[in-house]
Amino acid sequence: MDSDRLLQYTFSLYSDDEVYYDDDDRDLGDATDDYNVLVNRVNSTSEKGYLLLKEDDLVQRQQEDITNVTTVLSIPRDSACMLLLRYNWDVSRLHEAWFQDEAKVRGSVGLLDVDPAVKFPQTVDKIVDCGICFDSVRKCDTATCGCDHSFCKMCWRSYVCTAINDGPGCLTLRCPEPSCDAAVGPDMINELATLTERKRYDLFSLRTYVESSKNIKWCPGPGCDYAVGFDDDFENGSYDVSCFCKHGFCWKCMEDAHRPLDCETVGKWVLKNNAEAENTNWILAYTKPCPKCKRSIEKNNGCMHMTCRQPCGYEFCWLCLGPYRGHDGRACNAYTKEGSGVPEAEHQRELAKKAIERYTHYYERWAANEKSRKQALSDLHKIETVDLMTLSLNYCQPETQLQFIMDAWLQIVECRRVLKWTYAYGYYIPKTEEAKRIFFEYVQGEAESGLERLHLCAEKELQTYIMNEDDDASEEQFNCFRVKLSDLTRVTRSYFENLVRALENGLSDVESHEAQTKDGTGLDQGEAGGSSSNVRGRSRSGQASDGSKRMRMTTTRRPMNDTQRHAAWMAGESSSNDQLGD
Numbered sequence: 074m075d076s077d078r079l080l081q082y083t084f085s086l087y088s089d090d091e092v093y094y095d096d097d098d099r100d101l102g103d104a105t106d107d108y109n110v111l112v113n114r115v116n117s118t119s120e121k122g123y124l125l126l127k128e129d130d131l132v133q134r135q136q137e138d139i140t141n142v143t144t145v146l147s148i149p150r151d152s153a154c155m156l157l158l159r160y161n162w163d164v165s166r167l168h169e170a171w172f173q174d175e176a177k178v179r180g181s182v183g184l185l186d187v188d189p190a191v192k193f194p195q196t197v198d199k200i201v202d203c204g205i206c207f208d209s210v211r212k213c214d215t216a217t218c219g220c221d222h223s224f225c226k227m228c229w230r231s232y233v234c235t236a237i238n239d240g241p242g243c244l245t246l247r248c249p250e251p252s253c254d255a256a257v258g259p260d261m262i263n264e265l266a267t268l269t270e271r272k273r274y275d276l277f278s279l280r281t282y283v284e285s286s287k288n289i290k291w292c293p294g295p296g297c298d299y300a301v302g303f304d305d306d307f308e309n310g311s312y313d314v315s316c317f318c319k320h321g322f323c324w325k326c327m328e329d330a331h332r333p334l335d336c337e338t339v340g341k342w343v344l345k346n347n348a349e350a351e352n353t354n355w356i357l358a359y360t361k362p363c364p365k366c367k368r369s370i371e372k373n374n375g376c377m378h379m380t381c382r383q384p385c386g387y388e389f390c391w392l393c394l395g396p397y398r399g400h401d402g403r404a405c406n407a408y409t410k411e412g413s414g415v416p417e418a419e420h421q422r423e424l425a426k427k428a429i430e431r432y433t434h435y436y437e438r439w440a441a442n443e444k445s446r447k448q449a450l451s452d453l454h455k456i457e458t459v460d461l462m463t464l465s466l467n468y469c470q471p472e473t474q475l476q477f478i479m480d481a482w483l484q485i486v487e488c489r490r491v492l493k494w495t496y497a498y499g500y501y502i503p504k505t506e507e508a509k510r511i512f513f514e515y516v517q518g519e520a521e522s523g524l525e526r527l528h529l530c531a532e533k534e535l536q537t538y539i540m541n542e543d544d545d546a547s548e549e550q551f552n553c554f555r556v557k558l559s560d561l562t563r564v565t566r567s568y569f570e571n572l573v574r575a576l577e578n579g580l581s582d583v584e585s586h587e588a589q590t591k592d593g594t595g596l597d598q599g600e601a602g603g604s605s606s607n608v609r610g611r612s613r614s615g616q617a618s619d620g621s622k623r624m625r626m627t628t629t630r631r632p633m634n635d636t637q638r639h640a641a642w643m644a645g646e647s648s649s650n651d652q653l654g655d
Contacts, residue, residue, distance in 0.1 A: 123314055123324065124302040126289065128279070131300055135282045138164055146171055149189060151260040154278070155182055158244055161285035183247055183256035185219035192217055192261060203228055205249060216265070218248045218255035230265050233257065237270045241277045293327055294320030312336075319450065321490060331494045333576040342497040346436065359426075363387055364394050435500040439493050445528075446489035452532070453482040460539050467541050468548050477555055481531045481562045488524045488569050492517075498576055509580045516575050520568040527561045534558075 126134075141164055142153040159182045160167040171178050179186065196212035203210055203225040215223040224232075228249075236243040246257040262274050283289050283300050292299045297318040313330040315321045321330035323339070331339045360369040365387035370379060377391040388397040393405035457479065461472050495517050502510050535558075538551050 122304075125317055126300045126302055128298055131279055131283060131289075135162075135279060138162060138282075142167060149260075151189075151258045152184055155184055155256055155258050158278070158281060162282050163285070180254075183218075183254045184258075185255055187219040189260060191219055193264065205232075216261065218253070218257055218261070220248055220250070220253050220255040222248055222250040222253055222255075224249060226265065229261075233262060233265045234267070234270055237262075237266060237274050237277075241281065243274060244277055244281060290324060290327065292316040292318060292320060293322055294318040330490055331497075332491065333573045334494045334498055338497065338501055339494070342439075342500070345432075361391065361394065361422075364389050364396075432500070435496045439496040442489050442493035442496070446486055446493065449482060449486045449489060449528075453479070453486060456482060456535075460535075463539055464551075467538070468551050477559045477562070478531070478535065481527060481558050484562050484566055485524070485528050485531060488520070488527075488565060491569055491573060492521055492524060495520075495572065495576065512580055513576075516572050520565075520572040523561075523565040523568040527558075527565045530558055530561055 138157060139150055139153045142148070142157060143150050145168060146153065146156075148156075156167055156171070156178065157164070159178075160170065167178075178184075193216050194212050199212040200209050201212050201215060201223055202208070203215070204222055205224050205228040208225060210225045212223075215225055216229050217223050232249055233243070233246070236246050243262075247253065248255040248257070259274070259278075263271060266274065280291075283291055288304050289300050289302050291297075292301060292314075294316055297316060297320060299316050299318065301314050301316065301324055303312065303314070303324045311332040312323050312325040313321060313332045314324045315330070322328065323331055323336060326336040326339065328336070328339050328343060334342075360371045362369055363381040363385060366381060366385040368381060368385065370381065372379065372391050378397055379389050379391050381387045381389075389395060390397055390405055395405065461475050461478065464470070464475055464478075465472050495513075499510070499513055499517070502513060534554060538554060
């Protein structure tokens with residue numbers, strides 16, 4: 074397919090969306106209407122619901138499951154807790170196993186059917202020997218798991234505390250007697266452990282509850298204690314989650330949030346970044362094997378006379394890999410025909426170099442956008458905690474009317490994340506699908522240009538109003554800046570919605586267009602109907618007014634090069650800027 078015609082089709086296709094701007098008489102505080110939904114608009118397609126759960130919410134759910142088991146099986150809460158731990162907090166599976174064979178379930182858990190009072194005898198006048206320290210103590214100063222093995226409480230405390238400090242294994246603690254399988258339950262932990270150790274034990278229990286659940290996972294954000302509940306069948310759609318700690322991740326694969334990429338592609342990309350395969354490619358591309366011992370050698374300077382390190386010591390020519398003895402004064406510039414093996418090695422080296430260059434191209438841009446996203450998060454925190462108050466004092470406006478700045482930065486953070494993963498998407502576009510690659514690069518380029526414009530405005534121009542040295546920036550100028558930043562935020566969001574939609578559809582517009590072209594339809598019919606598509610600015614009421622902002626992007630029948638496309642976009646921006654400057 075002709076690349077210029079494809080770009081022309083692409084431009085007309087993604088100019089169909091109408092971008093709405095407010096009239097001049099709009100309330101400047103209306104920008105806050107989109108708060109909390111602005112960023113999520115990029116994720117509006119196939120959006121799924123999830124619930125952020127703090128520790129109190131998780132404890133409540135855990136206690137509800139324990140209550141359920143206690144009621145149905147008519148057992149103490151401590152026994153119910155031990156049974157749920159054994160069955161990974163699966164209430165249905167526990168009920169099924171219990172009613173099928175109660176004795177077997179009790180045996181697997183070590184749950185003895187005894188009166189809880191037996192564990193802590195109250196007899197005062199009887200003396201017994203501790204099975205660990207062999208001291209003679211009163212019966213009331215001992216404890217058991219319900220079995221016949223009595224140990225003094227001092228030894229019990231040491232045993233229990235050591236197990237808790239060792240980690241989650243304390244949840245399945247058994248009687249100190251090696252031959253006994255009786256379980257140490259939460260009731261004994263509460264009686265024998267200190268307050269700090271009881272809290273640690275409860276935390277281990279809560280973590281097993283979350284980690285055993287099919288619908289709840291911990292947020293992987295550093296230092297975050299929130300969990301995320303997500304009920305779905307994992308068949309399609311996005312699973313990107315944004316926690317209260319501002320960490321975004323995919324609930325399904327637990328990698329960083331990666332919409333519009335699927336988890337499989339992200340897994341391949343992450344594995345490639347961490348694997349040794351790229352080191353192998355570099356060695357293949359930039360080294361040559363010693364003709365004798367086959368050890369890889371890198372040439373970074375000097376003449377073509379190479380000497381392999383000991384114990385090999387072989388001397389050879391770097392260019393032809395022939396022995397250097399007898400090579401003095403003889404050029405090796407003649408072309409070697411196939412069959413000698415040298416051309417094939419050179420061919421493999423060139424392929425490896427191209428593969429490295431291609432991977433480096435995408436990886437550098439992937440990493441740069443991730444770095445920019447993290448910096449934007451840092452800038453967002455500073456603006457939220459410091460700069461908003463400064464602006465409020467400089468221009469006598471409440472912080473609620475400065476929410477448009479937060480909206481812009483939240484949009485920047487989200488768009489940097491999306492843009493980062495589009496480079497991983499581009500890397501895996503098959504080389505045979507050239508039309509898709511052109512289509513992808515065009516849509517990605519338009520979105521990236523819009524994001525850079527928004528980021529520049531939010532980062533550089535905003536500082537002018539924050540610093541406001543000698544009161545150079547008036548309130549009227551600040552209000553014009555408000556309109557400009559809000560509009561750039563909306564336009565950028567629109568571009569990224571188009572980008573995400575295109576990638577989630579697998580760039581299907583290209584396939585449909587190719588099919589139409591083969592049938593003799595497509596671009597020609599579209600051009601016959603009209604040669605331009607407009608993105609128009611309208612008022613929210615839908616009525617045109619003299620004060621409304623408009624941004625027009627027009628395509629012509631002639632193929633457009635990069636300069637012409639950029640000029641078309643800049644024409645729309647300059648028109649908007651002229652309005653803002655009035």
